[in-house]
Amino acid sequence: MDLAVWLTYLGVIAALIVFPGPSALLCIHHGLRHGRRRALATVAAGALASLILMTLSALGLGAILATSEMAFIVLKAVGAGYLIYLGIQAWRAPAEPMSATAIEPELALGARSSRQLFIKGLTVGLSNPKDLLFFGALFPNFIDLSQPQGPQLAILALTWLVVDLTTMTTYASVGSTVSRWFGTRRRVRLFNRATGSLFVAAGGALAASHR
Numbered sequence: 130m131d132l133a134v135w136l137t138y139l140g141v142i143a144a145l146i147v148f149p150g151p152s153a154l155l156c157i158h159h160g161l162r163h164g165r166r167r168a169l170a171t172v173a174a175g176a177l178a179s180l181i182l183m184t185l186s187a188l189g190l191g192a193i194l195a196t197s198e199m200a201f202i203v204l205k206a207v208g209a210g211y212l213i214y215l216g217i218q219a220w221r222a223p224a225e226p227m228s229a230t231a232i233e234p235e236l237a238l239g240a241r242s243s244r245q246l247f248i249k250g251l252t253v254g255l256s257n258p259k260d261l262l263f264f265g266a267l268f269p270n271f272i273d274l275s276q277p278q279g280p281q282l283a284i285l286a287l288t289w290l291v292v293d294l295t296t297m298t299t300y301a302s303v304g305s306t307v308s309r310w311f312g313t314r315r316r317v318r319l320f321n322r323a324t325g326s327l328f329v330a331a332g333g334a335l336a337a338s339h340r
Contacts, residue, residue: 130273130284138271142289146296151212151331152178155253156297158219158324159246160304168301170243171250176294178254183286186264205257205336212256212332215249220325 152175159168272281310316 130271130276130281134271134273135284135288138285139288139292141267143292143296146289146292149300151253151256151328152250153297153300154324154327154331155215155250156300157304159250160301160306161308161320162304163242163246164308165302165305167243167246168304169298170247172294172297172301174247174250175254175297176290178251179260179289179293180286181255182260183264183268183282183289186261186268187282207256209256209332209336212253213329215253216325216328216330216332218325219321219328222321222325 156168156171156175159171268282268285271285272278
């Protein structure tokens with residue numbers, strides 16, 4: 130792959146990934162509620178979701194969604210419903226002050242807690258069918274059809290994963306760092322309602338979106 134093409138691709142995806150979306154919001158939320166180390170499970174799940182969507186897009190599912198209105202609507206409804214469900218959960222979460230003693234019980238859950246965070250991260254990452262269309266539309270712009278396509282796709286996917294992992298780890302770290310600012314029930318309640326509202330808004334935006 131030509132270096133200039135790769136650098137252009139890197140700039141495009143960096144701008145797209147850095148802009149906060151549902152996965153970034155979830156990483157911040159989990160970083161604050163569970164600590165940075167546990168939130169890495171959410172980060173890894175989001176990266177895996179992106180890899181799955183890239184693979185499905187390469188296999189042609191993105192093209193199917195582009196031509197099948199019913200399939201797109203069904204997947205969109207499922208994704209929107211899950212984001213709204215997360216928003217309601219966050220809104221109704223207990224307003225327990227964030228502190229070392231508040232986070233320790235979460236850490237004590239060990240592998241079970243990490244598995245739950247991983248499942249949530251993976252589900253959110255897979256919840257938007259537009260991502261399948263996005264990857265199907267993005268990659269062809271950076272592939273030279275006169276060269277073997279496999280290695281080029283591998284480079285594009287690996288670059289995406291590195292940028293995604295770095296960015297989402299940063300978001301999780303930010304959430305963990307600011308947790309000490311939420312030492313009162315009032316602030317935690319405001320955080321819960323703010324993140325809950327953002328998840329609901331994201332679900333509503335997905336439900337109202339078109340291909």
